Each structure stands twice: as structure tokens, then as C-alpha cells.
Amino acid sequence: MPTQSEKPGEFDVIEACFRPLTKNIPGAFSLTDDAAVFTPPKNKQIVVTKDAMVAGVHFLETDTPENIARKLLRTNLSDIAAMGGVSFGYLLSTAWTNDTDITWIRKFAAGLAADQEEYGVSLLGGDTVRTDGPLTFSLTLMGTLPNGQVLRRNAAKPGDLICVSGTIGDGALGLLVALGELTLSTDQHNEDLNDRYRLPRPRVSLGPNLLGLANACLDVSDGLLADLSHICTQSNVGACVYQHKIPVSSAAQEAVQMDARLWEKIVSGGDDYELLFTVPATQKNLLVKLAERLEMKLTVIGEIIENLHLDYLDQNNNKIIIKTKGWSHF
Numbered sequence: 001m002p003t004q005s006e007k008p009g010e011f012d013v014i015e016a017c018f019r020p021l022t023k024n025i026p027g028a029f030s031l032t033d034d035a036a037v038f039t040p041p042k043n044k045q046i047v048v049t050k051d052a053m054v055a056g057v058h059f060l061e062t063d064t065p066e067n068i069a070r071k072l073l074r075t076n077l078s079d080i081a082a083m084g085g086v087s088f089g090y091l092l093s094t095a096w097t098n099d100t101d102i103t104w105i106r107k108f109a110a111g112l113a114a115d116q117e118e119y120g121v122s123l124l125g126g127d128t129v130r131t132d133g134p135l136t137f138s139l140t141l142m143g144t145l146p147n148g149q150v151l152r153r154n155a156a157k158p159g160d161l162i163c164v165s166g167t168i169g170d171g172a173l174g175l176l177v178a179l180g181e182l183t184l185s186t187d188q189h190n191e192d193l194n195d196r197y198r199l200p201r202p203r204v205s206l207g208p209n210l211l212g213l214a215n216a217c218l219d220v221s222d223g224l225l226a227d228l229s230h231i232c233t234q235s236n237v238g239a240c241v242y243q244h245k246i247p248v249s250s251a252a253q254e255a256v257q258m259d260a261r262l263w264e265k266i267v268s269g270g271d272d273y274e275l276l277f278t279v280p281a282t283q284k285n286l287l288v289k290l291a292e293r294l295e296m297k298l299t300v301i302g303e304i305i306e307n308l309h310l311d312y313l314d315q316n317n318n319k320i321i322i323k324t325k326g327w328s329h330f
């Protein structure tokens with residue numbers, strides 16, 4: 001992690017915060033060299049992704065440094081999982097502002113350390129600079145995939161079942177809770193949603209298990225319907241999705257009972273970091289077995305169709321109109 005020359009003392013301290021994060025990768029050379037070296041495992045290909053986060057845009061100023069670090073890592077973990085990969089290492093660029101003191105940076109590094117432990121990844125290297133603002137981070141995550149295998153968005157087929165992991169909408173509703181724009185009847189429900197917004201749970205165990213089973217896959221970050229439209233566009237197919245089949249948490253259930261208009265937030269809000277994928281209908285039994293094996297909720301919410309439109313339907317097969325951008329081109 002090369003440092004900026006103007007404030008060598010300060011940047012040495014920052015580097016010292018991050019050095020322990022490289023301990024599992026000898027080729028990171030404890031951040032003492034100009035670059036890192038690693039050997040790809042036999043019969044594997046490398047899958048790589050990058051996400052940036054800017055204060056006020058991708059996280060709230062009130063978020064803790066630990067959580068900001070973990071969210072940065074987890075959004076990338078979600079992208080690698082969506083491709084079917086297993087993550088192993090990352091490069092990190094940080095642009096600290098004058099308000100960022102060393103205590104804040106230590107907490108940020110502690111957040112990364114906690115998630116490195118949980119997800120089995122290590123820091124490989126990166127860069128540290130100062131900026132007038134806003135506070136900005138960029139993380140490049142690498143993973144491995146078996147040679148010749150990958151989950152892409154472009155291979156959904158008419159007749160495929162559209163499936164989603166976990167529950168949808170908690171992240172978007174959690175942002176409303178965090179902003180004080182939504183309050184549910186119990187602290188538990190408020191906390192559940194808030195927590196889902198602040199700390200994504202990337203589906204790292206599911207993605208690699210979908211290789212050979214799913215035709216198309218992505219992680220839900222823009223919003224369920226917008227992300228489904230990405231699959232449809234790339235695969236040159238359409239889709240039918242049923243609102244009543246979309247899995248929601250008990251907190252989200254309470255939210256839509258209070259105000260049915262919140263369904264629009266659920267299907268278009270984003271920040272879910274669940275996997276949305278399509279599976280041939282003939283493989284439904286394998287899907288059920290996988291859900292049991294991973295002890296994970298996997299729900300069929302609709303099917304891929306030949307016609308190039310995305311129908312979002314109620315229980316009586318009536319179309320529900322959504323004004324949100326992102327899928328209106330269908």
C-alpha cells in the first residue's frame with residue numbers, strides 16, 4: 001500500500017492499521033512492496049469486481065466506521081457470489097477527509113478484520129490518499145470459479161422458474177427506518193429492517209452452488225424488478241412475477257399492512273443483496289434440496305416467458321403498475 005509523501009508519519013500509521021489484514025496472503029508482502037503476487041489455484045479462473053462507496057450517497061454519515069467497512073466488503077462479496085465465485089482477496093483504495101481521524105480509521109480496519117474472518121478473504125494491497133471530501137472508498141474483490149463455469153445474466157430461458165433467496169425489501173424499508181420516515185409497532189421490527197439496510201448478508205454459500213443449476217443469476221442491488229429486467233434484457237426474454245409470491249420478512253409484512261404503497265419500495269428499492277436466478281422447471285426438486293441443504297429460504301416468484309415484457313401481477317393475474325424507473329422500458 002504505497003503512501004502519499006506529504007504526511008509520511010500519518011500514512012505510516014494508516015498503513016500499520018491495514019498491515020494485519022494481509023496476514024493470510026504471503027504474496028501481499030505485508031504491504032511493503034509495490035504490488036502483490038498470487039498464484040491462481042489449478043483449474044480455476046479468476047473472477048473480479050469493484051464497488052465504490054461515497055459518503056452521503058452509499059452510506060449515511062451516522063453509520064459506524066465498522067459498518068461502512070463491512071458494507072463495502074459485503075456488496076462486493078455479493079457480486080462475486082452472483083457470478084458463482086468464491087472470494088479470496090481484495091484491493092482497497094481509501095480517500096480520507098480531514099474529519100477522518102486515526103481512531104475512525106482503526107475502527108474501519110476492525111470492521112474489515114471481522115468480516116475477513118467471517119468470509120475467509122484477505123487484503124492484498126491498495127492505496128491511501130487524503131481528499132477535501134466526500135469520504136470515498138473503492139474495493140476490488142477477487143474470487144475463483146471452476147474453469148469454464150460462470151453464472152451470467154444472459155442465459156435465462158422461457159419456462160425457467162424465477163427464484164430469489166431470503167426476503168426482499170428489508171434493505172429499502174430499513175433505509176426509511178434509518179431516516180426516520182418509517183416506524184413499525186415493535187422495536188424488534190424496526191431493528192430488523194435497520195440492520196438489513198446497514199449490514200447486507202451476501203449469499204456466499206448459495207452462488208457457487210448455483211453453478212450447473214441456474215441458467216441466469218445476479219444479486220439484487222438496484223431493486224427486484226429492475227434487476228429482473230436486467231436478466232430479461234440480457235437474455236432476450238420476458239418475465240411474469242407475482243406480488244403475493246415475493247418473500248417478505250414479518251417486519252416488511254407489517255409495513256405493507258400499514259401502507260400498501262410500500263410494496264413499490266419492496267420491489268424497486270434495492271439494497272437487498274439477495275440472489276435472483278432462473279432455474280429450468282425440470283430442476284425444481286434440486287432447488288428444494290439445495291434450500292434444505294443450505295438451510296436457506298429459496299422462493300419461486302414467477303417464470304420466464306418468451307414475450308419481451310415484464311408483467312408484475314396480483315393474485316388475480318391483474319397487472320400492477322409501477323412508476324419506478326429501471327424496468328419501464330419493458
Ligand SMILES: [Mg+2]
Pocket residue numbers: 078079082218219220221
Ligand atoms: Mg451486482
